[in-house]
Amino acid sequence: MGDRAMASGGRTVRDLRRENRTAVLQRLYFDGPLSRHTLGPATGLSSGSVSNVVAELVADGLLEEAGSVDSAGGRPRTLLRIAPGSGYLIGVDIGETRIRIELFDLTLAELARVECPLEATGGTRTDRYDVNVVVAHLREGITEVLAGGGIDPGSLLGVGIGVPGIVAHSAEDGAVVHGQTIGWDAVPLERLLRESALLPDSVPYRIDNGAMTLGQAEMWFGAGRGARDAVVVLFGSGVGACVVTDEATPGRALEWGHLTVRVRGRRCRCGALGCLEAYAGAEALLERWAEAGGRPPEGADEETALTAMLAAAYPPPHEDGTPVPADATALSVLEETAEYLGAGFADLINLFQPERILVGGWAGLQLGSRFLDLVRTHATSYALSYPAGRVTLGLGTLGPDAVTVGAAILPLADFFARGGHPARTEQQEPEPAWHRTVRERTAP
Structure with missing residues (x-):
C-alpha cells in the first residue's frame, strides 16, 4: 500500500x-x-x-x-x-530605528550581520518606514550577509522576519502586514520580496509580529525554557506581547500595547486614546518626562535619552558612598509608568494565567530588575490572587538582539515540522478516495 x-x-x-x-x-x-x-x-x-x-x-x-x-x-x-552546516537561516528584525539582518547556521550560530538605519525623511515618524525603502534595505542586507557568510542562496532553509503590527495571510500575497503605528495599511510584504527575485522561489519567507519572534526565542533558548506556558513582553519604543503555550510551536502575538488603560486618556501613536503604549512605551515615557519638566538630552536617540532618565531617577552614589538625590520628576514619571505596566501585566495574568511573564526588548532590559520589582508589586495588587500567586515575573536573557534569533526560528520550526525536508521537496499528496465520495454524495 x-x-x-x-x-x-x-x-x-x-x-x-x-x-x-x-x-x-x-x-x-x-x-x-x-x-x-x-x-x-x-x-x-x-x-x-x-x-x-x-x-x-x-x-x-x-x-x-x-x-x-x-x-x-x-x-x-x-x-x-x-550538523551545523546542513542548512542556513536568515533572521530579520524590522525595528523602531533600524533593520537588523543576521545569517545563521542550523544551530543558530551567527555567521554574518548587517544593520540598516531607518531615518525619517519627512515630517512624521512613519516616513522612516516607507515600504520601498524598507524592501530596498532588505534586498541589500540579505545579499550582503549571504556574501559575508559565503553562502549560496539556494542553501537557505528560509528567511524569518519580525515586523511591528498584525500579520495576516492571503493566497495571492502571502504575508500582509497591518502596522498601524508605522503607517502600514495592508502592506503585501511577502509579495514585494518575491517580486524582487532576490532569492530562489524554493526559499520560504516567514513573516510575523516581532513580539512573537522574541517570545519564541526566549522559549527555545532563554528564560522561558522548561515553562509550560509563558507571556513574553517586548518593551521598546512601544510595547507588545506574545503568549506561548508550547515550547516547540510558534506563539500568538497580542496587541497588548493597545489595551485601554485610561478612558479618554493620552493619544496613542495608533490614533486611539488611553492605550497602554501611550503611557508605557519608551517613546511616550520620554515625552511624559519632558512634559513634566524633565530635560531629556537634546538630539539624543531614545536609548540614550532613556539611559539619562534612569540615571536621573536612580543616580549612583558619590565616590565616598554618600547618596545623590534623585531627580524627583524622572522618578515620579517612572513610578507612574510602573503602575500602568503593573495594571497591564495584571490583565495578562488574569486572562492567560501563565506560568511565567518575561520582559525583553531594549527598553525593558535597560529598565532592569529594579524597575521590574515595582511593576511586580503593582501587578500583584491589580490581579486576582490565585493566578498572581502562581506566576513568576522576570527579565529575558537573550539581550536586545533576540528578535532576529526568534525570526530565524520561524523557518527552522517549519523545517522541523516537515521532518527535515526542504520546502522544495514537499509533495502534495493525493487526497483519500473518501473525500471525493463525500463530495459526490453531498453535491446539489
Whole structure:
C-alpha cells in the first residue's frame, strides 16, 4: 500500500515517518548530542524506529557523529548531533530605528550581520518606514550577509522576519502586514520580496509580529525554557506581547500595547486614546518626562535619552558612598509608568494565567530588575490572587538582539515540522478516495 497506507488516527505512513523524523531532530536540537540508545526513551520511539530515522537523517546530511560515551556494557555509544552546516537561516528584525539582518547556521550560530538605519525623511515618524525603502534595505542586507557568510542562496532553509503590527495571510500575497503605528495599511510584504527575485522561489519567507519572534526565542533558548506556558513582553519604543503555550510551536502575538488603560486618556501613536503604549512605551515615557519638566538630552536617540532618565531617577552614589538625590520628576514619571505596566501585566495574568511573564526588548532590559520589582508589586495588587500567586515575573536573557534569533526560528520550526525536508521537496499528496465520495454524495 506504500506511503498512502493509513495508520492510527487517520494518519498515513508518510505522516508517521515525518513525525518520527521531527521527534528525533527536535530532541537532538534541544538536548543533544545524544546516543541512539538515549533517543529511544527521549522520543518514545522503538529502537528500530530510531535506527531507521537516524540512518535517513545521516544520509540526508542533517546529523553527524559527535564523539562517544561509555555504556554500562563497556561498549562505547556513538553520540549524534545536528550538523551545523546542513542548512542556513536568515533572521530579520524590522525595528523602531533600524533593520537588523543576521545569517545563521542550523544551530543558530551567527555567521554574518548587517544593520540598516531607518531615518525619517519627512515630517512624521512613519516616513522612516516607507515600504520601498524598507524592501530596498532588505534586498541589500540579505545579499550582503549571504556574501559575508559565503553562502549560496539556494542553501537557505528560509528567511524569518519580525515586523511591528498584525500579520495576516492571503493566497495571492502571502504575508500582509497591518502596522498601524508605522503607517502600514495592508502592506503585501511577502509579495514585494518575491517580486524582487532576490532569492530562489524554493526559499520560504516567514513573516510575523516581532513580539512573537522574541517570545519564541526566549522559549527555545532563554528564560522561558522548561515553562509550560509563558507571556513574553517586548518593551521598546512601544510595547507588545506574545503568549506561548508550547515550547516547540510558534506563539500568538497580542496587541497588548493597545489595551485601554485610561478612558479618554493620552493619544496613542495608533490614533486611539488611553492605550497602554501611550503611557508605557519608551517613546511616550520620554515625552511624559519632558512634559513634566524633565530635560531629556537634546538630539539624543531614545536609548540614550532613556539611559539619562534612569540615571536621573536612580543616580549612583558619590565616590565616598554618600547618596545623590534623585531627580524627583524622572522618578515620579517612572513610578507612574510602573503602575500602568503593573495594571497591564495584571490583565495578562488574569486572562492567560501563565506560568511565567518575561520582559525583553531594549527598553525593558535597560529598565532592569529594579524597575521590574515595582511593576511586580503593582501587578500583584491589580490581579486576582490565585493566578498572581502562581506566576513568576522576570527579565529575558537573550539581550536586545533576540528578535532576529526568534525570526530565524520561524523557518527552522517549519523545517522541523516537515521532518527535515526542504520546502522544495514537499509533495502534495493525493487526497483519500473518501473525500471525493463525500463530495459526490453531498453535491446539489
